Amino acid sequence: MTESLLDVRDLCVQFKGSDGTVRAVDGLSLSVEAGEVVGLVGESGCGKSAAVRAIAGLHGDDAQVEGTVTFDGTNLREAPAERLRQLRATQISTVFQDPAATLTPTRTVGSHLREVLRLADRPAERSLRSVTGFDLGLGRVVGDNVDSDRRDRAAALLDNVGLDGSDFLDRYPHELSGGEAQRVSLALALASDPDLLLADEPTTALDATTQMDVLDLLDDLVSERDLTTLLVSHDLELVGERCDRVVVAYAGRTMEAGPAERVLSTPRHPYTAALLACRLDGADPGETLPTVDGSVPDPTTETAGCPFASRCSHATDDCRSKAPPTMDLGDDGRVSCGERDAIAAPEPASASTGGDATTGIAGGAALDDDTACASRSRTISVDGGELSFAHTGASQSADAGQSPSTDRSLPADGEPLLELEDVSKRYPIDDSWLARLRGTDRYTDAVDDVSLSVGGGETLGIVGESGAGKSTVIDLITGLDTPTSGRIQLAGKPIGALGDRSREQVVSIGRLFQHPRSSLDPRQRVRTAIEEPLVEAGWESTRCEDRIRELLTLVGLDNRHADRRPDQLSGGQCQRVALARALALEPALVVLDEPTAALDVSVRAQVCNLLVGLQTHLDCAFVLVSHDLGVVGHLADQIAVMRDGHVVEAGSAAVVCTDPETAYTRRLLTAASGVPDPNPAPPANYQSLDYE
């Protein structure tokens, strides 16, 4: 056996909480050899971040860490804190998930970099000023030479990560875009010329295109230096393409490990196979995607058997009661699974294994198979009379009792439900009252001359990177903002700001926000959250009660969830609750703002399925806003591509996704699929996208 640079054995991380012990990491083992790039993959809540923190020795007293972490022959678990600190300063660097939050807001990029350089130069030095450059202005800084030298080195480091050193040194973190901030984090990580790089979801919080750029950059930097890297991500495929070996973790344990190519092509563990099957590409638009049902097990409960057993289609009684054996596959790595049938006959990933995973477990996520769909549609039609109130929202008819749910009072054929005509929104750059008095003429055009239309029951996808004006369009549609010029019409009638809209118009547009967790009040139970719009609409309590039950069923939850609070739900469940709330009054149109951006791949597939199913049953129109052309291409009928406030390309989803007109769209497509573009856009174009 070769000596590994990093070797983690039976790592356990536990947090003692009021609801019992949380076993974040539960016997994880992995090793990274010098010069190797290893991917650590698993859904969120699988203890990946806790493991990274344990390796870097960043856990505080509240965490109990067990097992061994050997780095370069030293057992880090037994090393004194001071030694660990010096290792972090010189040999082990960590890049975290949220780039904007990991830079100190009160210090410039340059001061961050100089600090790291100082530390790396003199790791044993502990005096405040020499370490941080923290100067109260009391004394002259000794050694101006060294300092200006460090400034040059800092600038060079920034140049290295594709940022203009002289420009960025004096910027504060809030003056950076997400991609720029992550580049700075990379520069910081590389400043000490480390031997090991721990990258914890370095791109998850970024735009799809920026994600690609940063990953490419990371790739380049790593291969340039032959840097040993542990790359953590929830996206198996994305990581697989960039790593030599992949470790798949589930519920804090290693499920499967092996060469990236082998794991991706012939996954031996059912969990790996299921994860791979959740990918969007390859699926026909609108088709039901395979998902991994259920969710990661509650980390407070201890399971004797395989943690994946409850979601595994191959699970036997043995799996549930006995710890799964680990099989050594020689060069192919190892896999922890007791069910020989599942792992002995590996099948192509996306075809059958994933399918099994979904159909094998009944009563999980809603609308995964036809039976579920059928029963749901019955529920809806039976209760149709009761639901009809909300339909009035879309129409001229204000009479609630008349329209049954199937006969939606939509505008006549051909007339769009929602129409934006030459809509522009500009914000003054200087908004002070003096400027207003003077009548300033400096504006930014957030949205410029945009025309869009959505038909009833149709899905319009709006795609673009951050800053393209997508959010402004949403605000205009939902009435949180008024257009500077142009018209917005709902069912043929112009609508203004929220305050000018009739009750029906307000009710007929629902909205789903990007971050499911933060869009729900943490103190409100699910029932109250969904009830709110109903109470506002003047429903009686018994009718509300029925409607809530119905809505929960509709989004694939059940009445048990009604009394939970958001922190007792998973991310996917929160998104379902938020969706139930948006649909409570049966809007004719729902605006979905990045509904899947904050979710895991497997959960994303569930939510996509849910949306497709809902649209079929409720016949409501969606405006789907996302930076991920993959999701939009899957769900939308029409697509509008936005950039800098303009619509640069619009058309049917099939055309935009298969035969894009503009280089910009092509690039978004590439980013979505995660595969390098065979005909990359010209470099100039590439640059301008980078630094937007």
Added chain:
Amino acid sequence: MQYLLRRFGSSAVVLFGVTMITYGLVHLTPGDPARTVLAERQGQQPSEADVQAFRAEEGLDEPLPLQYLHWIGDVLQGDLGRSYYGDGAVLDLLIAYLPNTIELAGASILVAVAVAIPAGVVSAVYRGTWIDYVSQVIALLGVSMPNFWLGYLLIIGGALRLGIFPVYGAGTVAHLVLPAVTLGTGMAAVLTRLVRSSLLETLEEPYVDAARARGLPERALVVAHALRTAMLPVVTMIGLQLGYVLGGAVVVEVVFQRPGLGMLLVDAVFARDFPVIQGVTLLVGTCFVIVNLGTDLAYQRLDPRVSLAGGGT
């Protein structure tokens, strides 16, 4: 610059409101200045004719709004009026008494900050240990203790028993110590708790973790990365505490017999000396507005994210 202009504009409006309200309140209180003042001067109940004459002389017979307008008109010309008791121009009184109060306020804030920041930081860093508990208990005592009581305790201990400090009066640094400690204690206690909770919150921020991951020593983490952000609410609090200091100064100045604005105000209220009450109120209001402006400016220095010109983000 534009921001400053805007702030000055709104400050003027605030001051205008403050003077108007005190003007109204002073005149609502029972007690006729004419009778009080004349009784003092003549040593007996004044005759009705004298009272009328005094009212006419001081303009007290005019309708209240008109009186106010006259007063504000004079103020704008730099004339704060004269004390009814012939102590001279109000402006001169203020100039004579103000330095003592500024001294006291400044010294007590200094005491408070000098105690609170180290205590709060230590408390936060050693959270949950005995150091933390001791500092918390002391802070609780400090908050709960009334000014006048602590003042007398200190006089008994520091001045009478030990004889280190003078019992009352003003003028030297030694005179300042006991009042400043008295006034600073309550503030220090509040600030300690604020520094502690604010720093604890900041230490949880991901960027502190990230800095730790870059190998920074713990002390550097606290001082260079966390403390500055943590100081933002503390600075606001110090600004707001100025109101508390000026209110407390009234009590402390009486306890220690320091000739300051607090004593001036208390005496003026008892004597129904309207011009002096108005003058002190205006001055205190102005100080308060200026300090709050300073607080906001300090914000920008501390946190580059705070943009003053654009109205904030």
